[in-house]
Amino acid sequence: MKVLLVGMNHNTAPVEVRERIFIDDPAPLLQKLKHDPDIEEVVLLSTCNRTEILVGTRSVDAARVRLHSFIANDMPSERPIQGVEDYLYEYIDGEAMGHLMRVASSLDSMVVGEPQIAGQSKDAYAAAVEAGSCGPILSRLFQTAFTAAKRVRTETQIAERPVSVARVGVSLASQIFESLEGKQALMIGAGEMIELAMKSLRGAGLSSLAVANRTVANAEALAEDLGGSAHGLDELPELLERADIVLSCIGTDRPVLTREQYDATVERHRNRPIFVIDLGVPRNVDPELAELDNVFLYDIDDLGEIARANTGRRKRETERAEQIIEEERQRLEGWFVALRAAPTIKTLRARVEEIRNREIDRAIQRSKFDPSEREELDAITRSIVNKILHAPMTTLKREAEREEGLAYLEAARVLFAIDDEDESDEDD
Amino acid sequence: MITMLDQLAAAIYLTALLVAALAYALPRPVLLRVSVGFLVLGAVVHLATFSLFHTADPPIPLTDLPAAISFMCWIAVVFSLILMSRVRLEALILLVAPIAFLGTFFAALQMGNPAPATTQGSGSWPHVHVLLGGAGLALLGVSGLAGILFVIEYRNLKNRRLVERTVRLPSLEALDQVNRVSLLLGFPLITLGVVSGMLWLSSVHDSFWTGSLHETFSLMAWMVYAILLGARFALGQSARRAAVSAVAGFLFLFFSVVVVEVIA
Numbered sequence: 001m002k003v004l005l006v007g008m009n010h011n012t013a014p015v016e017v018r019e020r021i022f023i024d025d026p027a028p029l030l031q032k033l034k035h036d037p038d039i040e041e042v043v044l045l046s047t048c049n050r051t052e053i054l055v056g057t058r059s060v061d062a063a064r065v066r067l068h069s070f071i072a073n074d075m076p077s078e079r080p081i082q083g084v085e086d087y088l089y090e091y092i093d094g095e096a097m098g099h100l101m102r103v104a105s106s107l108d109s110m111v112v113g114e115p116q117i118a119g120q121s122k123d124a125y126a127a128a129v130e131a132g133s134c135g136p137i138l139s140r141l142f143q144t145a146f147t148a149a150k151r152v153r154t155e156t157q158i159a160e161r162p163v164s165v166a167r168v169g170v171s172l173a174s175q176i177f178e179s180l181e182g183k184q185a186l187m188i189g190a191g192e193m194i195e196l197a198m199k200s201l202r203g204a205g206l207s208s209l210a211v212a213n214r215t216v217a218n219a220e221a222l223a224e225d226l227g228g229s230a231h232g233l234d235e236l237p238e239l240l241e242r243a244d245i246v247l248s249c250i251g252t253d254r255p256v257l258t259r260e261q262y263d264a265t266v267e268r269h270r271n272r273p274i275f276v277i278d279l280g281v282p283r284n285v286d287p288e289l290a291e292l293d294n295v296f297l298y299d300i301d302d303l304g305e306i307a308r309a310n311t312g313r314r315k316r317e318t319e320r321a322e323q324i325i326e327e328e329r330q331r332l333e334g335w336f337v338a339l340r341a342a343p344t345i346k347t348l349r350a351r352v353e354e355i356r357n358r359e360i361d362r363a364i365q366r367s368k369f370d371p372s373e374r375e376e377l378d379a380i381t382r383s384i385v386n387k388i389l390h391a392p393m394t395t396l397k398r399e400a401e402r403e404e405g406l407a408y409l410e411a412a413r414v415l416f417a418i419d420d421e422d423e424s425d426e427d428d
Numbered sequence: 429m430i431t432m433l434d435q436l437a438a439a440i441y442l443t444a445l446l447v448a449a450l451a452y453a454l455p456r457p458v459l460l461r462v463s464v465g466f467l468v469l470g471a472v473v474h475l476a477t478f479s480l481f482h483t484a485d486p487p488i489p490l491t492d493l494p495a496a497i498s499f500m501c502w503i504a505v506v507f508s509l510i511l512m513s514r515v516r517l518e519a520l521i522l523l524v525a526p527i528a529f530l531g532t533f534f535a536a537l538q539m540g541n542p543a544p545a546t547t548q549g550s551g552s553w554p555h556v557h558v559l560l561g562g563a564g565l566a567l568l569g570v571s572g573l574a575g576i577l578f579v580i581e582y583r584n585l586k587n588r589r590l591v592e593r594t595v596r597l598p599s600l601e602a603l604d605q606v607n608r609v610s611l612l613l614g615f616p617l618i619t620l621g622v623v624s625g626m627l628w629l630s631s632v633h634d635s636f637w638t639g640s641l642h643e644t645f646s647l648m649a650w651m652v653y654a655i656l657l658g659a660r661f662a663l664g665q666s667a668r669r670a671a672v673s674a675v676a677g678f679l680f681l682f683f684s685v686v687v688v689e690v691i692a
Binding site for chain 2: 174293296306
């Protein structure tokens with residue numbers, strides 16, 4: 001069985017495309033793919049930065065066609081995505097294994113070292129296990145990816161400093177405020193990105209928050225989840241008066257937070273510093289606010305820039321992480337080869353046993369030996385066969401643990417004519 | 429003995445500075461804690477120096493300028509340590525320690541040659557004046573140093589030039605709190621320093637005012653701080669402006685009290 005990974009991420013597709021195939025609940029799609037005749041196993045990983053489908057298949061070509069069609073037509077997009085192939089990448093076997101490990105270890109993230117992707121990968125795996133679409137191959141692959149991610153996290157300093165956009169926000173907040181306890185946050189929007197960012201701030205001790213959204217029902221759902229109050233956008237001026245941190249990520253073609261709005265509240269805000277994170281594209285907050293005293297405005301590019309600066313400083317750590325991934329990938333490849341070696345060794349031994357038994361029967365039938373001597377004859381020939389096979393079997397088992405072991409397996413199959421159906425009928 | 433202890437305190441302050449600089453350069457947060465430890469040790473040795481002033485022959489008066497500067501440095505160190513125990517403010521060592529080192533070191537050089545006493549017949553007012561005024565100057569000095577850190581960090585945050593640091597600088601909020609507390613404690617102290625100075629003059633010259641340079645500049649500095657206090661707490665001055673004012677105010681105060689005293 002082969003492993004095939006097809007997907008798109010922040011490097012290959014813009015957010016307008018990525019968001020159209022973002023999947024919140026993978027269960028129905030996993031069920032659909034699981035019953036495809038060309039797909040044996042399937043796991044679906046979907047985050048705001050990537051959507052990837054990983055399958056175990058006996059026919060890579062057929063699975064590839066199926067997955068391309070699936071992404072273009074069956075994903076949650078309102079209409080089929082034209083030219084989806086332009087955004088897709090694919091990896092097979094060893095490359096797919098390495099890629100998944102890089103993803104789980106956050107080396108393939110928009111911001112290297114961000115911790116969320118490890119949890120998202122585990123969630124994707126758990127969903128596939130629950131849906132019954134994850135078999136032994138992908139299961140082993142994911143377990144190894146988690147091991148690699150854990151090693152990267154503990155053996156390198158990649159995750160030591162905060163790096164995700166959300167965490168850069170938390171870090172900046174701690175440069176402005178001594179503590180987030182007692183601080184009030186205002187969230188404008190109720191999407192996943194803002195939820196993640198706010199969870200990071202919550203984790204840092206933020207005590208009070210208000211969610212303002214165009215659709216108040218969505219604000220209520222998020223407020224309930226995070227423990228805050230829900231409001232409509234019309235309440236922004238009053239909410240702004242009390243806010244120490246504003247986090248905005250809402251779809252809009254004009255700023256929802258303007259200089260005029262802030263100016264109107266600045267008196268009541270009493271010169272307290274206000275930290276504004278604008279994650280929206282187009283921007284949600286009037287850039288002029290950045291010029292005001294005590295207003296610290298950061299948009300997504302500013303946060304990304306800081307995060308990337310941190311990424312640059314951790315180049316050496318990234319190289320070490322890549323080494324770890326290569327080690328784990330080779331180990332996993334060895335396991336795959338060994339998995340393929342088992343049937344070869346079994347078939348070879350069965351073939352030799354069949355020949356040995358047949359030759360004993362033939363010798364007895366030709367009266368060369370007395371039937372009473374069969375047991376002795378059996379022991380002698382078995383001993384001879386075992387001695388002859390010991391070295392090649394040991395070599396095959398040992399080499400199968402390595403990536404190059406496939407060549408030995410191929411050689412054994414040719415030399416012992418394992419794949420030749422007629423060989424067993426040949427006579428001396 | 430006193431000079432030796434003063435030099436030892438200066439050496440410990442210098443060590444605290446070097447260790448703190450290493451903590452940020454390497455970066456190693458643990459070194460910052462070691463640096464705080466050195467600062468505490470320096471303050472203890474420094475205090476021991478003052479306790480031996482009366483044993484010198486002749487006894488060293490606190491009104492002697494080197495001794496007064498040394499005292500102000502000690503107050504600044506102790507006040508900084510108290511603040512550090514409350515908020516993340518260890519970066520202040522980078523500014524407090526060199527000043528404490530310089531003040532203590534030069535005080536040690538001068539301590540063997542005290543200036544002729546000018547306080548005879550004036551009771552305890554000179555000491556009260558130096559104690560209160562010196563403490564106020566030290567506290568407002570810490571406010572100025574925190575103001576420098578505030579301005580640096582504020583500019584970095586505004587210009588989005590921040591990179592993640594393993595050893596973090598103080599938050600703007602903490603630095604602003606230092607500004608508030610220092611101003612609230614320091615201003616009454618320099619006010620009492622000015623009042624006790626006038627009482628000292630009165631006991632010697634039968635007048636609260638002789639029109640000396642020191643008196644004129646000290647009064648001007650006091651008025652500057654009175655304006656800063658009003659701007660900060662009555663007019664709701666922003667934290668950035670308060671930080672800039674704290675730096676400018678302290679420079680003027682230092683010039684008025686110390687530089688003018690040396691020139692005079």
